[in-house]
Amino acid sequence: MNLPIVVGVDGSEPSLRAVDRAADEAALRGAGLRLVYASLWERYEGGLFAHDVDKPSEDVTGVDIVATAESRARRRQPGVRVTTDLPAEAPEYALVRESRTALAVVVGCRGRSSVTEALLGSVSVMVAAHAHCPVFVVRGSHDTQARSRARGRxxxxxxxxxxxxxxxxxxxxxxxxxxxxxxxxxxxxxxxxxxxxxxxxxxxxxxxxxxxxxxxxxxxxxxxxxxxxxxxxxxxxxxxxxxxxxxxxxxxxxxxxxxxxxxxxxxxxxxxxxxxxxxxxxxxxxxxxx
Missing domain, CATH: 3.40.50.620 (HUPs)
Structure with missing residues (x-):
């Protein structure tokens, strides 16, 4: 069974950086890439959408979010097979369930300060705590940018x-x-x-x-x-x-x-x-x- 790399998307810039990481991992491992948008995500993360989602936040739908993430993944790694899912449930439950049949799960993290990072990163922490496979948490926000891979270690x-x-x-x-x-x-x-x-x-x-x-x-x-x-x-x-x-x-x-x-x-x-x-x-x- 060829297990995929699963990535949680919500339309934010941190989640799109997670798509980049997931696409690279899938390409290196010869695996498929599965994009998952859980429709209750806004309850946790709010409407902070990336510039890639070219609509006012009130007009953005789950289909738009997944389509934008899919387009980005295909541009970054054209040879990777991409599938999508839009389950109607809270993101942590959807991603933990996906982790049962995944090589790894990749999520973004928006924590911006010592006061708010625990709340804003709650989905990432919950998935890391309960997943059945390795979980990549791609840190990055206004003051904690996820670094490009240039350190070589x-x-x-x-x-x-x-x-x-x-x-x-x-x-x-x-x-x-x-x-x-x-x-x-x-x-x-x-x-x-x-x-x-x-x-x-x-x-x-x-x-x-x-x-x-x-x-x-x-x-x-x-x-x-x-x-x-x-x-x-x-x-x-x-x-x-x-x-x-x-x-x-x-x-x-x-x-x-x-x-x-x-x-x-x-x-x-x-x-x-x-x-x-x-x-x-x-x-x-x-x-x-x-």
Whole structure:
């Protein structure tokens, strides 16, 4: 079964940048591209339409939005087969359902400030939290522009369970497809009781935790294909902060998601949630097996 790349569209400029990314991914993978417009999207995102949608917002229909996205995708990647769907349901439910039969889902993100980004990016976060396949969140807005792919690097965060990491496998595949190096980052922190400044007390614990981080990196990367340039980096910091810093020099940041079961259902962990809101480049959230 040839699974497609699915992209959510709503007529906004961020969603059209997501179409660009999705079309490129489909072309690289020899996959089809599926454009999905959920008719209840305005309830979440408002009527901020891109210039490509050449109508007053009050006259724009779902058919117009999909037609504009389809035209853009065909111009960017003429060889990719494009299909469309306009389900009459909320976008997060439509895209999570689509994720069951997709190689990946791609969504845009409009977060514009620390105050409003959680609300404006709610669909993106919900899809990333519940999808059954990797989710690309193409960040970009008035003050957080999604950068063009000119950095030449895929960054992946190595988590607490490095063996068999789906995020590492996905990041490796992306690096190979795009012909760029892979950078693996493992953050570590010494416990509070090991932060004393006395060198006879603090030196050995710090060295121990850094060594454990190095070993975790080696374990995560032990099955990489030969010939792929790889940079290994351990950082003493919160994982979110280390990955956000690394994203400033990356084309894509890849993180794994071991979803937590709680009273609100499946939820992303703090690291994945944090980088979705603060990364300086597109983010791919990859479900990890339990």
């Amino acid at each position: 895929i960054v992946v965060g190595v988590g607490e369970k490095p063996t068999g990491s789906a995020a590492v496998r996905f990041a490796t595949e992306e690096a190979l497809l795009h012909g760029v190096p892979l950078e693996a980052v493992r953050a570590w922190r010494r416990p509070v009781h090991a932060t004393t400044g006395h060198p006879l007390i603090s030196g050995e614990p710090a060295h121990l935790y850094e060594q454990q981080a190095t070993e975790a990196l080696e374990e995560a990367l032990r099955d990489l294909p030969e010939g792929l340039p790889v940079q290994r980096r351990t950082v003493e910091a919160h994982a979110r902060d280390a990955l956000v810093a690394a994203s400033r020099e990356a084309d894509l940041l890849v993180v794994g998601a071991r979803r937590r079961h709680g009273h609100l259902g499946l939820q992303l962990g703090r690291v994945a949630h944090g980088v979705l809101h603060h990364a300086a480049c597109p983010v791919a959230v990859v479900p990890e097996p339990d």
